[in-house]
Amino acid sequence: MSATEHFAAQVRNAPRAGDVAWLNQTREQALASFEELGLPTTRNENWKYTAIKPIEKKAFQAVDGAVSAADIEPFLFEGLDADLMVFVNGAYAHGLSKIGADGVRIASLSAVLADDAASVESYLGKIADPRASGFSALNTAGLVDGAFVHAGRNQVAPRPLHLLFVSSGDDAFSQPRNLIVAGEGSAVSVIEHYVTLGEGSHFTNAVTEISVAANADVKHYKVQQESDKAFHIATMQAEQARDARLASYQVSLGGAIARNDINTRLVGEGAEATLNGLYLVDGRQHMDFHTNIEHVVPHCISRENFRGVLDGRGRGVFNGKVHVYEKAVKTDSEMSNKNLLLSKNAEIDTKPELEIYNDDVKCAHGATIGQLDEVHMFYLRSRGIDPTAARSLLVFAFANEVLQSLPLEAVRQSLEKTLIARLPKADHLDELVQ
Amino acid sequence: MLSIKDLRASVDGKEILKGINLEIKPGEVHAIMGPNGSGKSTLSHVLSGRDGYEVTGGSVTYNGGDLFELEAHERARAGVFLAFQYPVEIPGVNNMYFLKAAVNAKREQEGKPEMDSMEFLTLVREKMGLLKMKPDFLHRNVNEGFSGGEKKRNEILQMAMLEPNLCLLDETDSGLDIDALQIVAEGVNALRSPERSFVVVTHYQRLLDYIVPDFVHVLAHGRIVKSGGRELALELEEKGYGWIEEQAA
Ligand SMILES: Nc1ncnc2c1ncn2[C@@H]1O[C@H](COP(=O)(O)OP(=O)(O)OP(=O)(O)O)[C@@H](O)[C@H]1O
Ligand SMILES: [Mg+2]
Numbered sequence: 143m144s145a146t147e148h149f150a151a152q153v154r155n156a157p158r159a160g161d162v163a164w165l166n167q168t169r170e171q172a173l174a175s176f177e178e179l180g181l182p183t184t185r186n187e188n189w190k191y192t193a194i195k196p197i198e199k200k201a202f203q204a205v206d207g208a209v210s211a212a213d214i215e216p217f218l219f220e221g222l223d224a225d226l227m228v229f230v231n232g233a234y235a236h237g238l239s240k241i242g243a244d245g246v247r248i249a250s251l252s253a254v255l256a257d258d259a260a261s262v263e264s265y266l267g268k269i270a271d272p273r274a275s276g277f278s279a280l281n282t283a284g285l286v287d288g289a290f291v292h293a294g295r296n297q298v299a300p301r302p303l304h305l306l307f308v309s310s311g312d313d314a315f316s317q318p319r320n321l322i323v324a325g326e327g328s329a330v331s332v333i334e335h336y337v338t339l340g341e342g343s344h345f346t347n348a349v350t351e352i353s354v355a356a357n358a359d360v361k362h363y364k365v366q367q368e369s370d371k372a373f374h375i376a377t378m379q380a381e382q383a384r385d386a387r388l389a390s391y392q393v394s395l396g397g398a399i400a401r402n403d404i405n406t407r408l409v410g411e412g413a414e415a416t417l418n419g420l421y422l423v424d425g426r427q428h429m430d431f432h433t434n435i436e437h438v439v440p441h442c443i444s445r446e447n448f449r450g451v452l453d454g455r456g457r458g459v460f461n462g463k464v465h466v467y468e469k470a471v472k473t474d475s476e477m478s479n480k481n482l483l484l485s486k487n488a489e490i491d492t493k494p495e496l497e498i499y500n501d502d503v504k505c506a507h508g509a510t511i512g513q514l515d516e517v518h519m520f521y522l523r524s525r526g527i528d529p530t531a532a533r534s535l536l537v538f539a540f541a542n543e544v545l546q547s548l549p550l551e552a553v554r555q556s557l558e559k560t561l562i563a564r565l566p567k568a569d570h571l572d573e574l575v576q
Numbered sequence: 577m578l579s580i581k582d583l584r585a586s587v588d589g590k591e592i593l594k595g596i597n598l599e600i601k602p603g604e605v606h607a608i609m610g611p612n613g614s615g616k617s618t619l620s621h622v623l624s625g626r627d628g629y630e631v632t633g634g635s636v637t638y639n640g641g642d643l644f645e646l647e648a649h650e651r652a653r654a655g656v657f658l659a660f661q662y663p664v665e666i667p668g669v670n671n672m673y674f675l676k677a678a679v680n681a682k683r684e685q686e687g688k689p690e691m692d693s694m695e696f697l698t699l700v701r702e703k704m705g706l707l708k709m710k711p712d713f714l715h716r717n718v719n720e721g722f723s724g725g726e727k728k729r730n731e732i733l734q735m736a737m738l739e740p741n742l743c744l745l746d747e748t749d750s751g752l753d754i755d756a757l758q759i760v761a762e763g764v765n766a767l768r769s770p771e772r773s774f775v776v777v778t779h780y781q782r783l784l785d786y787i788v789p790d791f792v793h794v795l796a797h798g799r800i801v802k803s804g805g806r807e808l809a810l811e812l813e814e815k816g817y818g819w820i821e822e823q824a825a
Contacts, residue, residue, distance in 0.1 A: 520626045521664035525674070525734060526652035526681035535677070539668025570680075574673055 145198035146180040146276075152203055152315060153284045160255030164263055165285070172272040172282035179276040188275070191459040191491050192401055192430040197373045202315035202345040207231040209308050209339060211238055217306055217337045217367075222552035224304040224333070227289050231309055231344075232316030234287050245300050246293040246330060251319055254290045262290060265321055269351035270379035274403070277375045281317045281349040288319035288348075293328035293358070302331035302361075302550060309346060309368065310339035320350040324358035324386075333363040333553060336374060338396070343371035350378045354386035356410060361389050361549060364404075365557065368396035370425060377403040382442075384410030391548050392419035392448075393557055394429050395564075405434040408442040408470075419448040420544040422564065423456030423488065430459035437470040437503075446477040449544045451537055452488035463495040464505065471502040479509040482540050484533075534565035538574070577602050577639060577773050578623075578742055584633035585622045592618045594798035595634065600742070603770040607784055607809060608777045610795035611817050616777045617661055619795070620744045624658040625651050638742070652678075653685035655741035659731035659748050661777075666718035671730070674718045675700060679737050703736040707763050725756040732763040743767070743774045749783040761786030781809040796821050 143151070153173060181198060182189040207230040214228055225248055228238035234250035241248050254262055272282035289305045307318055324330055336346060346368065354360050360380075368374050374397040380388050394400055406415045421429045435444045450458045460479045481490045494507040514536050522532035541561055548554040558575045562568045578600040585593040592615045600606055610616055622629050623636065625648030636643040638656065646654060666674065680690045691699075700714065707729045719727050728748050735743055745764070749757055764774070764787050776787055784792070784806060792808040793800045794817065802808065802820050812820075 516627065517664050518666055520648065521660070521666065522674075523648040524624050524626075524652055524658050524660075525678035525738070526649050526685070527677050528649050528681070529647075531677070532649075535669060536666075539666065543668055570673075570677060573676070574670070 146177060148201065149181075149280055150177055150283075153280065156204060156284060156286060159252035159286055160259045162259045165255060165259055168267045168272070169283055169285050172267070172279045172285070175273050176276055176279035176283050179273065179279055181276045188432060192399065192428065194373075194399065196399065197345055200313060200343065200345070202313050205231050205311040205314035207308070207310040207314065207339070209235065209238065209310055213339055214238060214306060214308060217308070217335065219304070219552045219556045221555070222302070222304065222550065224302045226304045226306065229287065229305070229307045229316070229318060231311065231314045232287055232307070232318055242301065246291060246297050246328070248303060249290050250287055251290050251321065252287040255285075261292070262321055265323055265351060265353050269353055269381050270349055270377060274377065277347050278349055278377055281319060281347050284317040285319055286317065288321070290321050291330060291332060292323045293325055293330045295325045296327040297325065298328065299330040302333060304333045305335060307334070307336045307346065307348070308339055309337070309344040309372065310342060311344065312342045314342065314344035316344070316346050318346065318348040320348070322350070322352040322360060322362070324352075324354050324360045326355040327357045328355070329359040331361040331363070331550060333365065333550070335365045335367070337367050338369035338372055341369045341371060343369070343373070343398070345373045346375070348376040350376070352378065352380035352388065354380060354382045354388050356384040356386060359387045362391070363548070363550070363553060364390065364392045364402070365553070366394045366396055366400060366402075367560075368400075370396060370398060370427060372397050374400040376401070378405065380406040380415075382406060382408050382410060382413040382415060385412040386410060387414045389416040389549075390418070392417070392431070393545070394419070394421040394431075395560065397427060397429065399428045401430040401432075403432045403434070405436070407436040407438060408444070409438045411439050411441045414443040415445070417444070417446045417448075418544050418547050420541055421448075421450045421458060422541065422561070423450065423458050424453045426455050428457045432461045432463070434463040434465065435475065437464070437466040437473040437475065439467070440469065440471045440473070442470065442473055444475045447544060447547070448479045449541060450479075450481040450490060451484065451541055452481060452490055453484040455485075455487045457488070458490040460490070460492040460509070461495060462493070462507070463497070464507070466498040466500065466503055466505065468499040471500055473503040473505065475503070475505045477507040480540075481511045482537065483511060483513055484537070528567070531567040531570075534568040535571065537565060538562060538568065538571050542574070579637040580634070581636070582634035583622070583631070583636060585618060585629050585631050587618070587629055591632065592798050593622065596798070596800055598793065598800065600773045600775065602773055604791065605768070605774040605776060605787065605789045607789035607792045608775060608795050609779065609792065609809065609812055614795045615798045616795055617746055620658050620746045620775070620777065623744060624648060624656055649681070653682050657735050657738055657740035657743050659728075659735060659743070659745045661746040661750070663719050663727040663731050665720045667720055669718050670715055671718050672700070672714040675734060675737055678734060682738055700737060703733055706736070706766060707733055708759050709733060724751040725753065728752060728760055729756070729763070732760055736763060736767060739767070741772055743772065744777075745774065746777045747779065748776075749778050749780060757783065758786060781813040784809045794820050
């Protein structure tokens with residue numbers, strides 16, 4: 143059986159939530175698309191640097207996970223007062239979750255599809271193109287569970303929402319599907335957080351759709367801390383109406399292969415998108431970020447700042463696309479991707495990809511690849527700081543520039559501590575976490 | 577304290593220091609003057625252990641031991657301090673953390689416990705007061721966005737906190753206005769003691785009105801071509817270096 147056949151069978155045999163015509167049709171079409179597209183190969187320009195062969199070699203399948211409250215404790219952000227939804231191997235774990243009654247609408251997608259599919263009909267599969275890649279099609283063909291968040295008009299979520307996706311077991315295959323709908327003038331913060339219980343080599347294939355209505359404000363965090371043997375493929379697709387603001391903070395630490403597609407379409411004037419990211423690549427890890435910001439209409443702003451630290455035999459890919467449509471005059475777009483190579487064998491391919499179809503725009507982009515600055519090192523050493531600690535300090539400072547931009551203090555501090563824990567002779571750096 | 581014998585060093589195969597001899601005793605202040613590119617910064621970098629220089633001959637003895645046996649950070653912990661000609665900006669690292677790390681590195685070497693936060697703050701505030709530095713400097717990133725004068729004062733602040741034995745000041749006066757110059761000189765003079773020695777690299781005799789040297793040396797083409805008392809600095813200011821270079825040649 144080919145990998146495509148294997149995954150198609152997985153989806154076909156899986157239990158489905160909801161039995162409504164439009165939903166069934168969405169899934170069937172997506173399955174047909176998946177069978178047609180298959181899994182991407184490196185012959186596909188968008189997947190040129192990321193070979194997903196190892197994913198094809200294993201028999202990933204639905205696995206029931208037994209996860210306790212004590213198991214998830216270490217993954218909670220210290221000091222964060224948040225609503226919590228826990229998913230175990232892709233399935234909503236009601237018993238582990240904790241959602242306040244006073245906030246915006248928060249529900250598992252499985253429950254919504256079963257009871258109230260109409261409330262997601264105009265969004266689900268409409269924001270993210272199921273045919274964007276074989277993986278998107280596969281996720282849509284499955285369409286079983288994930289988080290649904292809906293903030294009504296002018297509703298401000300009283301707390302951030304922490305979505306904790308726990309995978310456990312070696313071959314576990316999970317396909318989270320999340321939908322965030324921010325109504326006009328509303329405000330929500332959502333943290334998508336992917337972790338592994340143990341050291342399993344599981345496979346996560348996630349899609350998150352975000353609709354940001356006029357003047358709404360969405361802060362989206364994606365923290366990927368899966369095991370170094372895990373495979374993680376994820377797409378975030380947002381659409382922003384007039385004056386809508388979206389900030390997405392992507393922190394990628396785990397995975398053997400991790401591929402993130404982070405896309406937003408600016409379809410209302412005055413919309414503003416911020417995409418920031420940090421990736422730490424070590425060992426034989428491979429992390430690939432493809433971002434795409436579509437400036438469809440005039441007067442939109444986009445800011446993008448990605449940084450990578452690559453060590454060992456790690457490999458990184460950053461492809462930052464900005465597409466400015468012909469009528470999108472007065473577009474203001476900045477993109478920066480900086481990479482720090484800590485070892486001779488680490489590698490990064492970085493490519494800004496600008497497609498600009500009018501002259502009346504302000505677009506700045508830059509990509510750098512460098513090593514630790516010898517002058518910085520000497521300055522620190524000349525003050526008695528030993529070389530290992532000096533190196534850790536400089537790496538921390540470099541990476542922390544991105545973490546500093548995270549508005550949620552508890553998440554930022556927790557990630558800063560995680561970063562410090564990965565660096566040798568860095569315990570004193572805790573003092574810099576404020 | 578420091579004994580430099582026939583020191584030769586090169587960069588990228590090009591010899592820059594061509595046999596330097598210098599004896600520095602505890603408590604002495606030595607000024608080194610000389611034309612641009614003569615090797616003054618190279619000498620201070622070689623002494624403080626910067627990578628990229630190849631010592632091709634001679635020896636340097638510091639407090640009775642071979643200085644070159646020590647790596648840069650070990651020299652710092654052993655009391656060698658270089659005030660940089662061009663202080664380095666370190667984005668993302670605040671001054672306070674940097675100073676504390678430096679102070680504690682030295683204390684660790686000396687077998688002392690880490691300085692506690694209160695003690696550190698009291699000390700650093702006192703030193704900053706002497707150097708007329710605003711308190712917010714502690715919370716800014718190391719040298720980032722500092723003016724030229726602020727950077728130089730920050731070097732002296734580090735020196736004051738670390739209380740080194742051998743202070744190498746590489747053009748700490750360059751680009752300073754007279755007020756800043758006086759502040760910096762006062763900071764240096766406050767540290768003068770019978771145990772502590774200074775090597776002051778400068779282009780301007782004016783600095784030596786404030787930091788009075790015991791000896792003045794002229795470094796040209798990688799050699800010390802003339803040494804004298806502080807009157808030599810006045811003579812150099814008047815006549816330039818040409819006459820000495822001619823004498824030496
Ligand atoms: N990394 C390097 N590679 C090649 N040559 C170098 C390097 N660093 C210094 N030099 C050369 O060594 C010589 C001495 O430089 P150095 O900086 O020591 O001079 P200096 O006396 O401090 O000058 P200034 O008064 O301008 O500060 C110069 O000719 C300089 O170009
Ligand atoms: Mg110099």
